[in-house]
Amino acid sequence: MQLCEVSGEGGAAIAVPGLVKLPEVVRAAHRISRVVRRTPLIPLTPRVSLKAECLQVTGSFKLRGAYNAIAAALEEDDIRGVVTHSSGNHAQGVARAARLLGLSATAVMPCTTPPMKRERVARDGAEVIEVGTSSEERVEVARELSRTRELLFLSSTEHPQIIAGQGTVGLEVAESYRELREAHVLRGDGDGAGLEVLVPIGGGGLASGVGLAIKSLLPRATVVGVEPALAADARQSLEGGRVVRWPVEDVTRTIADGLQHTSVGALSFSHLRVFLDRIVTVSEAQIKQAIRWLAAEAHLVVEPSGAVSVAAYLAESAEDAEREHTVCVVSGGNVDLCSYVSWLEEAEREVANGDQ
């Protein structure tokens, strides 16, 4: 695992202009409260808890941002329908949110999306348009549809209301953490000292929202972004101080299909610089071991993108003595079962061979 310290901005500068603020996350929480589950924070051992967004409606956190953004837009304007580009889970979130709000949805998806994710988007009544693997092409096709069909364009990250919606994950983590502390299930300080929150980074929307909510509510907590080493554009961007774009043929090597973004968005990047303490990367083998561990120890089926936080925890666990407790955001569970079985088998074999 490689580590990268983000340049000293830590959690102090919460009032940076242009960033989403906590009250917007709180408003998002109210907006989505009737359609989104408050997923459990599962204290698995005294050292680690899991925020189980794989148990969320549509199988990932994405409904939070999608529903919040569409509902907020409807408060302002009439909308005929929505269009989005996504590798899978965001499209599911948008399709479900649009259906719940009585709107049509169109999803531009890459041909590499697991068929199961595509089918579920269609099951919610959305039109699926398949394009190649390049995220630029997806964005272009979606923008064109937005213009010609007069649809609301919804990026998976570059929208303040998407970030605010994903931030409700952080809001719930902070609330559950306080409840578990008060019930003496977890140790730790009221301001989050000794708490570490690990969160996956793809386009950066989830990490932005979780980072801002956690740093606002538990200012001494550490927030760590996690991405696959094979798609470590966010780490490189934060190290270099500007958004770096990776070639699509590089980022699509990871099994974490939800994190195959060629770059984080500009709006997310502004948030990540302020709210993340560091970014760590994990290997493909570590992701598969995390998937196995989540099945064996937590009885959760988790997709590779959702398991990277646990992969980082398992890799780190011996290193950081100052950490009292780690929360892993387990962001989704939408897997193709054939692939899932093969990852479990591979990880089992490694354990049996003592490779780990």
Place this chain on the structure above:
Amino acid sequence: MQLCEVSGEGGAAIAVPGLVKLPEVVRAAHRISRVVRRTPLIPLTPRVSLKAECLQVTGSFKLRGAYNAIAAALEEDDIRGVVTHSSGNHAQGVARAARLLGLSATAVMPCTTPPMKRERVARDGAEVIEVGTSSEERVEVARELSRTRELLFLSSTEHPQIIAGQGTVGLEVAESYRELREAHVLRGDGDGAGLEVLVPIGGGGLASGVGLAIKSLLPRATVVGVEPALAADARQSLEGGRVVRWPVEDVTRTIADGLQHTSVGALSFSHLRVFLDRIVTVSEAQIKQAIRWLAAEAHLVVEPSGAVSVAAYLAESAEDAEREHTVCVVSGGNVDLCSYVSWLEEAEREVANGDQ
């Protein structure tokens, strides 16, 4: 799937002498509140919710009864330690409960128990004594140890405080059901009309406790016991009006290792006669399909014994138009991963071949 109507005693006769009463379940809930998780009731579709006891501490509901029984005994007497006989999950519950209460534990387990279950009992500091597959032999060895070592003997079912502890699952189902109704997530009446609760039957402790809690709190709900067709001793017992014992070589044919009891206990039988509306049985293929469905749709890793309730729901779903909502008690998630992978593969193949 075969059905069996229990002889008309329904939920009316709640004040039958000798049965556990609701206040004992409420006392159990207070006793265990600091060590047991309130597991989520996950509303998966408008028609079905899952009481996810696979997310419980030790991976199954068994800690509830074990902790309650030992803690209640400690309120009365000094205890040197506890001894139990179990095919797996109950031993884990007893081992963890004893550790939390500062007592020694001994578990007499059959040699057919998945190694993972045995290891976890040992991991909690309990002594494991392996015997053959017959539950009579296990009971005899455990009773002998109880006498010679002066240990508290804890059956997995035949103890009012075990039944009261397992009943807290039903208490939580009733509470969550009311909350979800008030939040308009679920439809249904306040007295449980239109609600069906499906609960696995092995020794009968869980079904007894859940039945009594549900019938006390939601008197018009239907409570249905589920067991594998290959170990349908409880169905036969209820049909015949007396406890029927099946040969051990018969009940051990099912993959549901937690339900391989040769008979229900006498105390449980008294409860099941009063509180169950009927018992249904499911095939091994249906159990594997339920395991697959739980992975794909609910993102939960569930053991065969825990999946029988969902197997019954999937088999029934087209039949019963009067049912507004079904709650499946998903009782545990402790699987050997190699076996789990093979069940998933088998179920996937069946779906691909259109056998289902």
